[in-house]
Amino acid sequence: MAQSLFMALKHRFPDLQIDVLAPAWSKPILAAMPEVRAAIEMPLQHGELALGKRYQLGKALRANAYDWAIVLPRSLKAALVPFWAKIPVRTGFKGEMRYGLLNDIRPMDKTVLTMTVQRFVALGLPKDAKLPPEIQSPRLSVERNPSQPSPYQGRELR
Numbered sequence: 001m002a003q004s005l006f007m008a009l010k011h012r013f014p015d016l017q018i019d020v021l022a023p024a025w026s027k028p029i030l031a032a033m034p035e036v037r038a039a040i041e042m043p044l045q046h047g048e049l050a051l052g053k054r055y056q057l058g059k060a061l062r063a064n065a066y067d068w069a070i071v072l073p074r075s076l077k078a079a080l081v082p083f084w085a086k087i088p089v090r091t092g093f094k095g096e097m098r099y100g101l102l103n104d105i106r107p108m109d110k111t112v113l114t115m116t117v118q119r120f121v122a123l124g125l126p127k128d129a130k131l132p133p134e135i136q137s138p139r140l141s142v143e144r145n146p147s148q149p150s151p152y153q154g155r156e157l158r
Contacts, residue, residue: 002072003138005120006035011136012124019064021081032140049077058084070123071102091123 006018019038020030023046030039043057044050058081067089069082074095082090083101091104098105106123112131113119121133 001117001120001138003033003035003140004117004135005070005072005124006033007136007138008121008133009124010035019066021061029140032142033138034141051080054080055084057081058086061085061087071098072120072123074108076101093119093123 002020006020009016009018017037018035019040020036021040021042022030024041027039027041030036040061044053054077061081062085064085066082066085066087069085069087069090071079071082071090071092074093076096076098079090079092079098079101089104090102091106092098092102093108094105095108104127106127108119109131113122114132115135117135118132121135122129122131125133
């Protein structure tokens with residue numbers, strides 16, 4: 001679902017370079033998204049607070065001098081790394097008392113943004129954009145190694 005956000009961002013800002021902080025299991029999927037420049041592995045497990053590790057990660061990311069972070073999860077802990085990375089614009093939906101951690105807080109109206117993909121794309125649009133947003137369907141780009149035959153070669157797919 002996040003690829004629709006990345007596509008919307010590249011449509012608005014064609015020269016934008018998108019890096020994604022995500023779990024290790026998602027790196028192969030992110031590698032198939034032409035909009036994504038780099039996948040940065042989140043070294044923590046789902047639900048793990050680990051404030052020290054989050055602080056160290058944020059501090060390490062400062063060197064990249066990111067301009068904008070879009071925080072998709074609505075948790076307090078998801079907003080900590082971009083804050084500690086000193087990213088100037090930190091966008092996300094209101095939730096879990098993230099005031100101060102996010103400085104571009106958006107209200108979420110679940111009656112307008114009924115699907116998660118709509119919510120993700122809305123965070124990449126201007127605050128006053130018409131909602132719900134138009135959604136582009138994801139399109140992964142995978143190059144097959146010509147030295148390895150397709151596992152489906154010679155098979156009929158139904």
